[in-house]
Amino acid sequence: MSNYYLSLGITAEELDTLKEAFNLYDVRNQGYITIGQFSHIISSLGIDCDPKQVAKMADMNNDNQIDFNEFVLTMFRYLPPHEPAPVCFKNDHIYTDKDIATDEEIMQWFQFFDKDHDGRISQNELEQVMIMFNSRLSKKEIKEMMFTADINRDGFIDYDEFKQLLPPL
Template identity: 25%
Template sequence: MAQHDSQSGTLVGDDLDSLRRQFDLLDTDEDGTISSEHLTNVLRSIELNITDTEMTDVMTKTDINGDGLITFDDFVNALARARRAEQVKTAYERDMTLRKTFQIFDRQNFGIIGPKDIWTVLKNLGKEFSLDEIEEMVEEVDEDGDSRITYPEFVQAVLAE
């Protein structure tokens, strides 16, 4: 699998070598470009039946200068964009999961979780903790000393390593 800089989504080192090999496999006539017709034929030869509409979409997203040919730079840029898009999607999904989890405890939708909120949810889950124990847990996470957990404090606690 190709490597990339997970912070920026850019391609690095062995990654480019791997992509060059993949590109070269598609560029069977070795002219340094891949036409839509050529790519369609290659994909269909491996039983990936792509429609003309789908191929037009692929070319629109991949062929940067619109000349009808995919160069190695086009290929690399398209894959880098796809990786960045996947990273954004993953971050969004993680944020939505964290927000939903926070809302389980923030039943009144005030944007804060108090010890009693946590106690109630845990009790409903069959977990027995004393309010004092829960207040100690909140104190460990609560950065501003208000005895409540805000969403940013919650996220930091959940994502802390």
């Protein structure tokens, strides 16, 4: 799973910090914190949003608990922006900044995902591509990918959101 976080631009150091923060609230080592605890975390960070709404959105599997993965994905969304790690993954190969794609290549990748060519990638289209790549991602992991990428929360990944997933050119 660490390759998944790295591909999102979360560094190992940031992941360690998030794990420490999560463990401060998961004092019984249950693997989750309550929605109320998470709402308190969001509120205490001074993030300009409704903490209860953020906590509700973070609970991707609707079990009224925030597991570590939900915590990381949500905190990553609301923490101050940082420079993403200069790597990306393709066919289990790690590409560094010297291998970074051009705008034209990114558009071709986007169009590959955008099966119905409506200028946006739906969760269904993302699932189709993951199946084509023989990905073993669960529906929950694909939903988490959508949550991470869909910055404007319209239920789709547009080109600008797609491009932000990739390392800088």
